[in-house]
Amino acid sequence: MKIDTKNVNHWWLLIKQALFAAVAAAVRAISHKPKKPIVILYGHQFAGNLKSLYIEWQQHHRQDLDLYFLTLDPEQFVSLKAEGIQTLACHRWKDMRTLAISSIMVTDHGLHAMFPLIHITDMKFIDVWHGIPFKGFVPEDFKLQHRYDEIWVPSERVKKLYSTRFGFASKKLRSLGYARTDKLFRKEISELGFREQFGLLPEQKIVLYAPTWRQKAHEPPPTPFGLTNDDFIMHLGKICAVHDALLVLRCHLNTLVKYDNQGGVLCVPQKLYPDTEDILLATDILVCDWSSISFDFAILQRPTLFLDFPPPFHNGLSLGQEYRFGEIIKDIDDLTNAITSYLIDPKIYEKKYSHKQDATVKELYAKESIGRASRLQVERLIKLARIEKPNDIN
Numbered sequence: 001m002k003i004d005t006k007n008v009n010h011w012w013l014l015i016k017q018a019l020f021a022a023v024a025a026a027v028r029a030i031s032h033k034p035k036k037p038i039v040i041l042y043g044h045q046f047a048g049n050l051k052s053l054y055i056e057w058q059q060h061h062r063q064d065l066d067l068y069f070l071t072l073d074p075e076q077f078v079s080l081k082a083e084g085i086q087t088l089a090c091h092r093w094k095d096m097r098t099l100a101i102s103s104i105m106v107t108d109h110g111l112h113a114m115f116p117l118i119h120i121t122d123m124k125f126i127d128v129w130h131g132i133p134f135k136g137f138v139p140e141d142f143k144l145q146h147r148y149d150e151i152w153v154p155s156e157r158v159k160k161l162y163s164t165r166f167g168f169a170s171k172k173l174r175s176l177g178y179a180r181t182d183k184l185f186r187k188e189i190s191e192l193g194f195r196e197q198f199g200l201l202p203e204q205k206i207v208l209y210a211p212t213w214r215q216k217a218h219e220p221p222p223t224p225f226g227l228t229n230d231d232f233i234m235h236l237g238k239i240c241a242v243h244d245a246l247l248v249l250r251c252h253l254n255t256l257v258k259y260d261n262q263g264g265v266l267c268v269p270q271k272l273y274p275d276t277e278d279i280l281l282a283t284d285i286l287v288c289d290w291s292s293i294s295f296d297f298a299i300l301q302r303p304t305l306f307l308d309f310p311p312p313f314h315n316g317l318s319l320g321q322e323y324r325f326g327e328i329i330k331d332i333d334d335l336t337n338a339i340t341s342y343l344i345d346p347k348i349y350e351k352k353y354s355h356k357q358d359a360t361v362k363e364l365y366a367k368e369s370i371g372r373a374s375r376l377q378v379e380r381l382i383k384l385a386r387i388e389k390p391n392d393i394n
Contacts, residue, residue: 040068045271
């Protein structure tokens with residue numbers, strides 16, 4: 001759930017979250033933790049790294065931990081409960097009191113109004129974040145996470161980035177992979193995957209357009225080549241239509257989407273369909289700019305087109321433009337030619353860029369975590385939950 005500062009209901013939810021978290025913290029001293037440790041997952045959505053951790057726990061480690069997903073969003077709470085997910089709601093005291101007996105909280109963004117828990121409780125906090133960034137972060141962006149017990153990153157390269165640019169103490173950083181990428185490395189398509197849910201045939205070619213955002217929800221996503229957003233999408237849709245391909249539009253959670261599904265374009269907002277990995281597994285060609293989704297898609301070794309315009313981030317880049325491993329698209333003609341060429345024969349792209357793409361994947365994802373990051377991370381949770389201080393074990 002993204003907070004709308006103009007929405008009174010959102011403020012009320014935050015007030016209740018803060019109040020219930022404070023009460024839970026106050027009663028921790030007189031509460032007895034259960035023999036089976038409790039771990040809380042907290043994020044905007046039940047997706048990505050958090051969902052992958054939950055599934056790993058559900059399938060293989062229920063005897064070791066009790067694990068819950070905590071949400072600020074009342075609608076998401078109802079939906080997840082209906083799916084059978086162990087879910088807690090921030091607006092319900094009978095759920096929030098679980099914080100009084102929990103051992104660990106894992107987040108992929110932050111804590112909203114629960115941040116005092118870091119200062120006033122002995123609960124351990126772990127960050128798994130939500131993407132390998134092109135976006136330029138600075139230490140001030142991670143003031144909260146600097147106080148966490150551990151930060152889990154996908155590789156030694158990213159670990160170095162967190163230490164030298166983001167200001168994290170090296171002892172808090174652990175290279176344990178990105179849990180959400182396990183299914184990409186294993187090419188593990190869900191039984192009811194993206195194609196099945198939207199009624200798409202197995203042979204349907206898919207071009208995914210996933211633009212980044214300007215860090216403010218009221219601003220439109222950046223568009224290239226002097227075109228409006230609608231004009232660019234319309235042109236991209238026409239290119240796809242010539243080759244009987246479907247254009248899928250995937251915008252960031254922070255982007256306001258006002259584009260209807262029409263004219264051979266399928267709009268799949270992150271808020272309504274959070275499972276990005278299923279979309280990537282179905283995608284033949286990715287068109288993006290500076291979006292971190294490219295580093296997930298790189299795993300699949302499929303054509304990736306980077307639109308050539310300046311990064312829209314206030315603090316520049318964390319990973320430089322040399323990490324744009326695919327084809328750089330300088331104008332509409334480039335875009336037309338590339339999509340046409342790679343839809344007809346993806347091996348043309350492979351011959352040009354597979355070496356660079358493969359090198360990027362090897363650098364950004366630790367070899368020992370490939371396809372097994374979820375398992376490594378849940379095993380780490382089990383160890384941490386059984387000790388008083390994280391530094392007591394390696």
